[in-house]
Amino acid sequence: MPRTILHVDMDAFFASIEQRDSPEYRGKPVIVGSPPNQRGVVCAASYEARKFKVRSAMPSRTAAKLCPHGIFVRPRMEVYRSESALIMDILRSFTPLVERMSVDEAYLDVSEMEDAVLVAKEIKRRIKEERGLTSSIGVSCNKFLAKLASGFQKPDGLTVICEEEKVEFLKPLPVGSIHGVGPVTAQALQAKGIQTIGDLQNTTLDLAPIVGSFAGTLKQRALGIDDRPVDLSDERKSISAETTFLTDTDHRPTLRAALKEMASDVAQTLDAEGVAALTVQVKVRYSDFTTFTRQIRLQEPATTAVEIYHLACFLLAKNQLVKRPLRLLGIGLSTLVPPTRDQFLLPL
Ligand SMILES: [Mg+2]
Missing domain, CATH: 3.40.1170.60 (MutS, DNA mismatch repair protein, domain I)
Incomplete structure (x- = not known):
């Protein structure tokens, strides 16, 4: 269907x-x-x-x-949050099938509606008229493509990617356009001659040694396939990021660079969700696939990339987790709570 x-x-x-x-x-x-x-x-x-x-x-x-x-x-987070609620109300007046992704982003499942493009135009018009703000909307056959489409002609854009043209549309885009492919992964793929999504579509390489368990999903995304449903269950419970290294490594600068990148990823998500984390976790996997996680529960919730990075370094050092080369390194945040401080005014 x-x-x-x-x-x-x-x-x-x-x-x-x-x-x-x-x-x-x-x-x-x-x-x-x-x-x-x-x-x-x-x-x-x-x-x-x-x-x-x-x-x-x-x-x-x-x-x-x-x-x-x-x-x-200076940021006025309370104003942004109530604005967000009003915009989500507008979206829910079109369909109850709305998944709020962050303060300014949502997916709508409009499969049952006759003309999705007309719905998109109407949503843009109402947000503009009622809230005085512009939005960009992507229309497609799944979440991955709809999100790519919304970013395609910002600001005030409306982009449609049809099922029939999706493979062609994806071909020229850099692999980094796929969510989950950060700079470290993109570089690892590039080292194997994979620059564009088109390269990914055509590759016969086994991607598992490069991206681990993400390989299957990555290949699917390259072909424009994404079966994730619009999820109506409540807010998220955890935020995480992982890096699988090109070759197993205990090289400290490489590990620190990966940790910094992941800390900045998860901190951006925290920021977008307007939450902070009381639990910070690290995950390591060794060459033989044995996997360990260690976590710390904080008194004051963490909000910034720098805090998360330092806590992750602390957990790795305290538990002596890098005595052997790592195949994978990850950061996870959970026990998400409202931030107690103004997260944007903290020193870097
Ligand atoms: Mg935005």
């Missing part, structure tokens, strides 16, 4: 809200985050600021250097 999925993604959400609420910011480079004279990071940048290469998670000081006329605005 063919499905039709929409992925709705708000454009530069926090920065757009600030521009909506303060007309003097419109058309200007707005940077939501710590002031540039303090240690802290950018949590969102308007499209005008992005032209200066300002990106979220970058130190505010760096952002100010790149964009000297940037207008720095």
Whole structure:
């Protein structure tokens, strides 16, 4: 039974809200985050600021250097969260089959509706009229493709990827466009001559030695296959990231680079979900596939990549987990709670 999925993604959400609420910011480079004279990071940048290469998670000081006329605005998380709730209400007025992915992102299963493109146009129109904000929507036959499509023509985009053209559409895209393929994995694939999704489609290589248990999923995604249903069960219970190394390694700089990348991944998800983690876990797997996890329960929930990175290093050292080369290294966060501090104003 063919499905039709929409992925709705708000454009530069926090920065757009600030521009909506303060007309003097419109058309200007707005940077939501710590002031540039303090240690802290950018949590969102308007499209005008992005032209200066300002990106979220970058130190505010760096952002100010790149964009000297940037207008720095402190984040108003409560405002963003209630705006998010209003937008989710609009989405749920079209169908109850809405999976909220983060503060500004959701999947809708519109398989039962007659004209998905019309629904997408109507959603965009209502968000614009009722909330004064623009969104980008992807329409396709599964979640993976719908999400790719929503990112394709931002801002204010509407992109459709049909079942018949999906394999062709994917061909030229870099492997990093597949969720779960971070820079480390992308590099490992590149070392095997796999740069684009098209290369992945055609490869006869066994990917398991490179990406471990992700190999099956990766091959499927390359062909535009994704059977994950729109999940209506409640908020997520855990967040994790894993890296399988090209060759088993105990080389400290490699492990630290992988940990940093994963810490930044999971911290971004925490941020997008508006939650913090009371439990941080590391996972290691050795050449013989024996696997260990060790965790720590915190007094104060962790919110930033730096905290998570240091806790992961601590867990590895304390439990002497890197006495042998690792095949896989992972970070997991659980016991997710509301953040108790303003996570964006912490020093880097
Ligand atoms: Mg967005």
